[in-house]
Amino acid sequence: MTGTRVLVVDDHPTFRRGVRALLERLDDVVKVEEAETGEQALEALASAPADVVMMDLLMPGIGGLAATQQIVDRHPGVAVLVTTMSESEDAVYRALHAGARGYLLKDAAPDTMVAAVRAVAGGQMFLDAKPGDRLSAYFGGIDVLPAFPELTEREREVLDLLAAGLDNAAIGGRLSLSPKTIRNYVSVIFAKLGLSGRSEAIIMARDAGLGS
Structure with missing residues (x-):
C-alpha cells in the first residue's frame, strides 16, 4: 500500500x-x-x-x-x-x-x-x-x-490483567509464569506501544476496553 x-x-x-x-x-x-x-x-x-x-x-x-x-x-x-x-x-x-x-x-x-x-x-x-x-x-x-494488533496473544493477556490492577506477581500466578517473565512481557508491551510506564499503560488499555 x-x-x-x-x-x-x-x-x-x-x-x-x-x-x-x-x-x-x-x-x-x-x-x-x-x-x-x-x-x-x-x-x-x-x-x-x-x-x-x-x-x-x-x-x-x-x-x-x-x-x-x-x-x-x-x-x-x-x-x-x-x-x-x-x-x-x-x-x-x-x-x-x-x-x-x-x-x-x-x-x-x-x-x-x-x-x-x-x-x-x-x-x-x-x-x-x-x-x-x-x-x-x-x-x-x-x-x-483485536485492540493493539501489534501485540501477541500472550502480551495482550498480560496487558489485560495489568489494566485490571494486578501486579506482576499476581499476573504471573494467573498465567502460571514467573514474575521475571511477566516483567519481560511488560517491558516488551511498553516498547511496542511507546509507553513510559504502568499508569499510562493502564489508562490506554482501559480506554480500549481491557481490564474489565
Missing part, C-alpha cells in the same frame, strides 16, 4: 479536525479530507477517491447507514469504518449489514483509531473491543482485529 487516502465524515467539526490532525501525522496516510453529511461524502468520492471513509452514524440528511450502503454500492473498493458513540449491538449489526468493514467508538484511544484505519485499509475487519467482545461469537466467521 503506497499511501492511504481517508475521508472523515462527521457533522461535528471538532471531531473531524481532531481525527484529521491525528492521521496527517502518519507516514502511511497521504491525504485526509472532510465532509459533514452523507450527501457531501458521496459528492466527494465522485471527484476524489478515498481508500477509507470514517463514517458517523447520526448526521443530518440521509445519515451514516444509508450513506454507507450507497458508498459500498458505488465504490466497492472503499472501506467504510463507522465511528460512533453507540455501543449498541443493534447499531453494530446494522452498520455491518450496510457494508461497513469496521466499527469504532469515538472515545477510542488514538493508537486504536490508527490501528482501525490501517486494518480496514488493509482489507481486515475491525470491531472496537467494547462491542466487539460481545459480538465475537455471532461474527465467528469474520477476521476481527
